[in-house]
Amino acid sequence: MTTTSIRLLGTLSMCILPSAHKVQTFYNIRNYPTELASDSPKPLFIALAALLGTYLLFFRSAPLPHTPTNRPGHKTVMATTSAAGWHVRANPHPSRADFVPARDTLVLAELLNAPADPEGFTAALFRPDVAVDARGRVLQLQSADFAALATLAEQTARLPETGSFMNAWRVAHDRTSQPIDRLFVPASDGDIKETSVQGWDPDKKQLKEAVAQYQELPPVLHELFGYLKEGREDYQRGREEDRDLIARIKALVEN
Numbered sequence: 001m002t003t004t005s006i007r008l009l010g011t012l013s014m015c016i017l018p019s020a021h022k023v024q025t026f027y028n029i030r031n032y033p034t035e036l037a038s039d040s041p042k043p044l045f046i047a048l049a050a051l052l053g054t055y056l057l058f059f060r061s062a063p064l065p066h067t068p069t070n071r072p073g074h075k076t077v078m079a080t081t082s083a084a085g086w087h088v089r090a091n092p093h094p095s096r097a098d099f100v101p102a103r104d105t106l107v108l109a110e111l112l113n114a115p116a117d118p119e120g121f122t123a124a125l126f127r128p129d130v131a132v133d134a135r136g137r138v139l140q141l142q143s144a145d146f147a148a149l150a151t152l153a154e155q156t157a158r159l160p161e162t163g164s165f166m167n168a169w170r171v172a173h174d175r176t177s178q179p180i181d182r183l184f185v186p187a188s189d190g191d192i193k194e195t196s197v198q199g200w201d202p203d204k205k206q207l208k209e210a211v212a213q214y215q216e217l218p219p220v221l222h223e224l225f226g227y228l229k230e231g232r233e234d235y236q237r238g239r240e241e242d243r244d245l246i247a248r249i250k251a252l253v254e255n
Helices: 003-028 034-039 042-060 143-156 219-232 243-252
Strands: 106-114 117-126 130-133 136-141 168-170 180-187 190-198 208-210 215-217
Touching: 106 143, 106 219, 106 243, 117 143, 117 219, 117 243, 130 219, 130 243, 136 180, 143 219, 168 208, 180 219, 190 219
Parallel strands: 168 190
Antiparallel strands: 106 117, 106 180, 117 130, 130 136, 180 190, 208 215
16 A cells, blocks of 8 residues: 555545534434435545545556566576585595496586696586596586586587687786686587686686677686686696596597
């Protein structure tokens, strides 16, 4: 009920009550002229009709409030669930000994090109809910973590091409020779699209050179590459548990 409606009802009530009192008084006076007594109900009738009209006008025709469910043209945007901590929450896969990486189940793979690890491997995801980390361990992810990472990976495939080597988005740094994280995601045409980030940093997003309308690293890249770095937790170069598995995953995306 709006403030205007309440005020109008209050005004009408003030008009109705005196009229009703007048009618009651007229009927209590036995010797009052008949013609006056017969005319006295008219103000009450008119007031009641006005009250009914007011109700129909203000309450039956009042517009619905603009809520997210009825706002014209409104589209609900679902926020991506955070995947932070996915590596810690993962468990050794029960069928890890029988796991075979395949292109038709590949969701993403991230390689590393850095001075200290020029042919590095960070992580790979395969359906359903399978991850391989930098040590070559086959893990079973929580379904929510897998879904969040897969959603971000799909979004990266829709970003514009940078025109640079490895399709790299270059974050501005004072020092050169920044590591390059290379992301490979299957595209809708069946090919595998590479999207790289040179110089990823948790606090820096400004690009060395703008890409299309982007002056900063797109949020989806900043978020996803940050999550995937968890795949290198406890990693020590030369101490991988399954080098052959890592080599087969690299062959899927590089050939």
